[in-house]
Amino acid sequence: MDYAITPPDQTIATELRHKIDRKTKPLGALGRLEPLALQIGLVQQTLTPELRQPHIVVFAGDHGAARAGVSAYPQDVTWQMVENFLAGGAAINVFSRQMGLGLTVVDAGVNHDFGKRTGLIDAKIAPGTANYIEEAAMSAEQRDAALQRGREIAHALADNGCNCVGFGEMGIGNTASASLLTHCLVGAERGADLYTVTGRGTGLDDAGLIHKRALLKQALERSDRPADPLAVLAEYGGFEIAMMAGAMLGAAERRMLVLIDGFIVTSALLVAHAIDPNVLPYCVFAHRSQEPGHRVQLDHLLAEPLMSLDLRLGEGTGAALAWPLVQAAVSFLNEMASFESAGVSDQG
Numbered sequence: 418m419d420y421a422i423t424p425p426d427q428t429i430a431t432e433l434r435h436k437i438d439r440k441t442k443p444l445g446a447l448g449r450l451e452p453l454a455l456q457i458g459l460v461q462q463t464l465t466p467e468l469r470q471p472h473i474v475v476f477a478g479d480h481g482a483a484r485a486g487v488s489a490y491p492q493d494v495t496w497q498m499v500e501n502f503l504a505g506g507a508a509i510n511v512f513s514r515q516m517g518l519g520l521t522v523v524d525a526g527v528n529h530d531f532g533k534r535t536g537l538i539d540a541k542i543a544p545g546t547a548n549y550i551e552e553a554a555m556s557a558e559q560r561d562a563a564l565q566r567g568r569e570i571a572h573a574l575a576d577n578g579c580n581c582v583g584f585g586e587m588g589i590g591n592t593a594s595a596s597l598l599t600h601c602l603v604g605a606e607r608g609a610d611l612y613t614v615t616g617r618g619t620g621l622d623d624a625g626l627i628h629k630r631a632l633l634k635q636a637l638e639r640s641d642r643p644a645d646p647l648a649v650l651a652e653y654g655g656f657e658i659a660m661m662a663g664a665m666l667g668a669a670e671r672r673m674l675v676l677i678d679g680f681i682v683t684s685a686l687l688v689a690h691a692i693d694p695n696v697l698p699y700c701v702f703a704h705r706s707q708e709p710g711h712r713v714q715l716d717h718l719l720a721e722p723l724m725s726l727d728l729r730l731g732e733g734t735g736a737a738l739a740w741p742l743v744q745a746a747v748s749f750l751n752e753m754a755s756f757e758s759a760g761v762s763d764q765g
């Protein structure tokens with residue numbers, strides 16, 4: 418599958434930088450908000466960007482490996498939390514309401530029948546992946562269907578006028594899947610040895626973490642480390658992760674700003690990035706998760722997240738919390754006076 422992503426044209430960068438530098442502040446004094454404003458201007462190819470209908474999409478999926486004991490919580494929490502999202506009671510509901518963000522939940526492969534529900538997109542590939550400790554998590558057909566469905570979901574958001582999408586996920590056991598993807602796509606030689614990128618997830622104790630690492634080692638030893646990102650995705654991915662990768666690529670095709678959440682969302686970006694690196698200039702990294710492998714992923718992508726709040730919840734909560742910073746970057750670019758317009762003296 419080919420994606421039609423063009424990296425932002427850099428021609429406007431000089432004018433954008435000049436506009437930022439002429440604002441009434443010491444040069445560079447708005448710190449990280451300055452490159453963020455520049456990035457958004459480049460993504461939208463304008464000196465006056467606008468954030469329209471910002472939206473969080475939470476992709477949910479079950480993992481066959483969850484039954485083997487890779488998580489501190491039972492697999493049923495995945496569908497129960499989807500019900501909680503639909504009822505408006507989860508952290509991501511609270512933060513989305515607070516920030517005025519739209520919220521949609523996608524059933525990418527949850528082991529539960531939700532029926533037709535407001536706020537839920539039924540994109541179920543299957544009721545959970547196979548257990549990758551014993552066999553490939555999904556078939557090539559399922560992987561391709563998930564990528565394509567994700568792409569369509571992003572395109573539909575763009576068609577509805579949204580130009581900024583935040584990614585979230587829900588899936589008991591999905592930190593294990595994200596660890597395997599990170600190990601395979603980044604490589605032990607670049608700091609992503611399995612031990613380093615496998616963490617406590619929802620809160621495993623020491624014995625649980627030892628068990629999780631042993632299971633994931635077993636999963637890796639079952640096959641040669643696949644070289645191709647699509648093969649890696651089918652071997653060790655989750656349906657929510659595959660669908661997020663497709664949606665990120667689809668969002669970049671439509672020149673949307675993409676807000677990246679934590680460890681699992683970034684594992685989907687590793688897949689998307691390996692498929693087409695042009696996705697990267699569209700991405701804003703919201704925060705650094707407490708899950709230790711997140712740092713390795715971010716280093717690999719040369720990404721510096723906006724915040725470090727020790728979050729490890731997922732759901733897109735980090736993306737939602739970073740939203741006011743994204744808004745602030747756009748607001749200062751559009752609304753702040755320049756030295757010239759305000760009659761303020763520049764450096765002598």
Ligand SMILES: O=C(O)c1ccc[n+]([C@@H]2O[C@H](COP(=O)([O-])O)[C@@H](O)[C@H]2O)c1
Nearest residue numbers: 488588590591592618619679680706731
């Ligand atoms: O976003 C993160 O960095 C993050 C880190 C740890 C856990 N999570 C969430 O916790 C779930 C996965 O944890 P686990 O232990 O079941 O693999 C899944 O629903 C994620 O949304 C999310």
Ligand SMILES: Cc1cc2nc[nH]c2cc1C
Nearest residue numbers: 490494587619730731732
């Ligand atoms: C309660 C709970 C809520 C979550 N939200 C995202 N992952 C989660 C995992 C658990 C266990």
